[in-house]
Amino acid sequence: MKAGADIAADMESTGGRQDTKEVILDAAEKLFAEKTYSAVSLRELTQAAGVNLAAVNYHFGSKDALLIALFRRGAIELNRARARLLREAEERAGGGTPPVREIVAALVLPAIRYSFTSTRLALYNQFVAFARGDGPAEAREMLDKEVGHLQRFALSLARALPHLPQHEVYWRLHFAMGVQHSLYTDMKRLETLSGGLCQLDDLDAVAARVIDYVTAGLEAPYTAKG
Template sequence: MNSSTSTKERILTAAEALFAQRGFDGASLRQLTSAAGVNLAAVNYHFGSKEKLVEQVFKRRLDALNQHRLAELAKVAGKPTTRLEDVLAAYIRPALELSHEGNGSLFMRVLARAFAEHDDTLRQFLSENYGHVMKQFTAEFARLLPHLDRAELYWRIDLVTGALTHAMSGFGMIQRKDDVSEQQHREQTAAHLIRFAAAGLSHP
């Protein structure tokens, strides 16, 4: 890793932590440069603006996440033997893995803030860059759930995504027990969420 890449990564890591703690408006560039150990010129050089920095914080995590999701979806999409649970696993498991890797839980808080703060510019960025992923999953859900009209399907997928975001944040009532490993807890979470989501999606 060259020094330029190292500086950029350091800024992104510091920004992720600050956005998780203070929100997008609450985190100032002065706080960011102090946390990252860089000057303002370095932030401007790598990102150009705070808005672009926010977008890159998301791209760093979401590009890899959605590549993983689509790779898993490709294994099951369109096949006559595919179950609803298989598609849900392709959507849910990569996200839970991300939330338990490195500072993944911090990013989950950043993601939650993006929805809570109703940032229209950020929502448009997420839609433009990752909307195609949801379209592919929605198409497969629609194939497996022909009894649902499109509006009802969208409602149910949105609620499943909300439940997933909640599970990823680690703020729920179910906390990992001391005698359960991180991987075991993630598997338990995935199994419960897939079962719950399948029941909700397939209900008449």
């Protein structure tokens, strides 16, 4: 009876225990980040999760649907945290415009914090990089819809940087996302490059570094282009 699959797909809290689904999601998050969606087989995945091979298809419907569910879980938490920090910064500014540095902090801190402390969001950002172009079309569309959440930051930054044309704000926000991605995709290169000097141990220090760098880039003098 596969009624469970459809029900569980629609509503998050069925009567049955939720353990298996989460165990699978956690294992998938780890493996998809280490390798690639299509490089990880369901046999490898279910074995790492300690569940039966058929469990993925039973609980999610397909491997593709698992990827989508995985992304949804991570995106919801990350965007919720970012939105909360941005709202708090705006309240602190008393209805005015928060300084660039605080907007940047709202964007950067959740990604760093959650990615290394929470088991649920661990490696989420690294996974996003792989999902693009690899996963099913539906997953890619979800990534694009994520843009809506970034729009809030674009607007806030545009108010804080009134001398910049709109498109320049978008470009610099885009670069800021690239800096964040570098924390999850190429750390090995940095460790090699620095001879082990640079590592992801002190998260607060790393966060401060990223915020300094991104803030400076956003506040860079504007020289008209093209």
